[in-house]
Amino acid sequence: MATRLKDTDVVIIGLGAAGGVAAWPLAQSGMDVVGLEAGTWLTSRDFAPDELRNNYREWPQAVQKAQHEVPTQRANAGAPTVRAGSHPMMNAVGGTTLHYWAQSWRLNPWDFKVVSETTRRYGASRIPRGSTVEDWPFALGELEPYYDKVEYEIGVSGQAGNVRGKIDRRGNIFEGARAREYPMPPLRGSGFTDMMGTAATGLGWHPFPGPAAINSRTYQGRSACMYHGFCNKGGCHVDAKNSPAVTTIPKAQKTGHLKVVTRAHVTTIEVDRAGRVSGVTYVTDGAEFFQPARVVLLASYTYENTRTLLLSKSPAYPDGLSNNHGQVGRHYFSHNQGAVVTALFPKNLNTWYGLPAQGIGVDDFADDNFDHGSLDFVGGGNLWVYSDRRPIGAASMFTFGRPMWGSAWKAFIKENADRTNTAYLQKTTLPYEDNYLDLDPIVKDPLGFPVCRITADYKENERRIAAFIQDKMEAWYRAAGASEIVRGNMGPMGVATHAYGGTRMGDDISTNVVNRWGFSHEAPNLGILGASVMGTSGARNPTLTAQALAWRTAEHLVNNWKSIST
């Protein structure tokens, strides 16, 4: 029997990128918030610059909930189901923002209006067959003030390309209008990224330093980045990476209105007879608790958001919470991050230090920033190169056809360990009718609950984008002097760090789980945070958008507390 805890105004499930941001405007307004986090606190002592531990073994988490709940995956309903060995996300206060790359992009204007803009420019027949993509219920302008709040509150460095319509060619000329500059200048370039920037300009492209939730100078009392080279799957030893764990969460705690509960493994969102959510049941060390709340905000990762809803069955929601229209788990997609390009240069690049966010981007071939009239796909990709290398990874480099061991191999890596580079190519992925999440019929977690199952594959549109973007990336590397190039495969559409959908946001209750404010169409006092509400991916990292949406949902709750909570 669960121990019933004291009532609270709001309970947030998951204090990661989204939940950790939402806690701040709520606590600031004076609401009493309980934040349930499966992981624990980590400190800078835990963030050793140790490649073996960070990149080749499990992160030093005290709690490995996510690792016990790795989703299963299959390409389609008839394909064999497999399961990856590990989950790319982690449990901790701050979640995966502790070790993410911290690239903090705003989506471009097109990403909000894929259907109407494609139809307007190329005709409705250009929407790929089988895609369930919809326009967002609002345009970029609606989200702009929340992007701004997050950028200034947690601290994002970058170079603006469009301030109130005035284009600045030092930044991304394709971005939508922003109200003001970034709060910090961009991270510095390295010799390698400067070289790539020059090559892109020579091709007539528009390179720019990208935005990062990393301090380029001291910000709000926290240190500037030290460029030490262990940011990729590593935490920051000087708190220059602006996770909610060092920004919004401590700030919310200081108000006295946020109670952080760690090692809380949420199992069910409870529902009353009227179909309203009444609180959350969680387990800590085998003991069960019920945390009653007037409003519940579900802010775990995309896979766990869908899974938690499907596991929370009740008379009012026999197929899972907020799933009476069968939309939970639908419109799932993960970013097309495969199909990489790797280059070998005839000279050392000196990229032993730096970080994935210390790079140069090209947006000329993303979204609808170029004419698709004579092409056979919609969308595109962002090209990104950066300064980042560590010794085990360097020694494990692709050998471009040379031997893989012995003296010849040793001579090759001695010469070339610092001469290779792999681009990060984020490409548009659309949702499709037959790509979805549900519960696995066989595989269960240690508590006996089914894990999430991914049924998804890339379609023709994604494959065509990948080939197109690889061509562009190869041209860029060649222009910079690369001597050899190899292209990677797209790979399966498996467990991903950029996973979207499952609880999509939209006005139409028959195709979306949450309304334009992020609250359930069916259970009015249930809000959902994270990229699971996003209906399009754009060609860039989702975190800042998930955070802006989370802030907006929290602010909407503050402004409409009475109508939502009763």
Add this chain to the structure above:
Amino acid sequence: MKSGSDEQISRRELLKRAGAVGAVAFVPVASIVSARTASAQGGVSAPLAVVREPLVTLTSAEADILEAVCARLIPTDTNGPGAAEARAAHYIDRALGGALQSSRAVYASGLAALDSYASSSRGSRFAALAPGDQDLVLQEVSSGSAAGFPNGAAFFSLVRTHTIEGTFGDPAYGGNAGFVGWDLIGYPGVRTVVTADEQRLGTVARANHKSAYDYAMFTKASP
């Protein structure tokens, strides 16, 4: 309890004892220097006397095979010290009792299968074969064509991965002794602050020979 306590003598104690009788302890500094000199002179270095540490997980017979495999994967040659001097096998031996525990049984069966394939195909145990013959055996195993060793390719790949970890990983885990792996590929060492000048093209930071755990600000990892 006498034999039990003998088995549990700490590594530190054994190193002290080794030092007391004048043996080279565990970083074969002299060997490294001679290998570098040989490399600089373009000559072929003499076989290096690498002193092995007490075993944590592997049997003595298993360790003999593993040491020999590591020494062929990343040989000691004109390009300097290899996996033997880095003590990659020592790294693997320790890790098989810790983070790589789940691979312990794979090593037991894989090393035994490798040795019996060497015996059946070349008439000698693997460690006793000439380097050229060892290379041929490893080629056959890695391509999956070694009779009686159907999982040879997967085992080879696993050992290669771990040998790279033990040669190029942080010395805190027992490999990369004397930073020979990092020096080989030019990695200048763990820093907590990196300047703009240290990231320029055409420059290279000074090799500082520092492990993550030479910085007291971090909590030590387990092996």
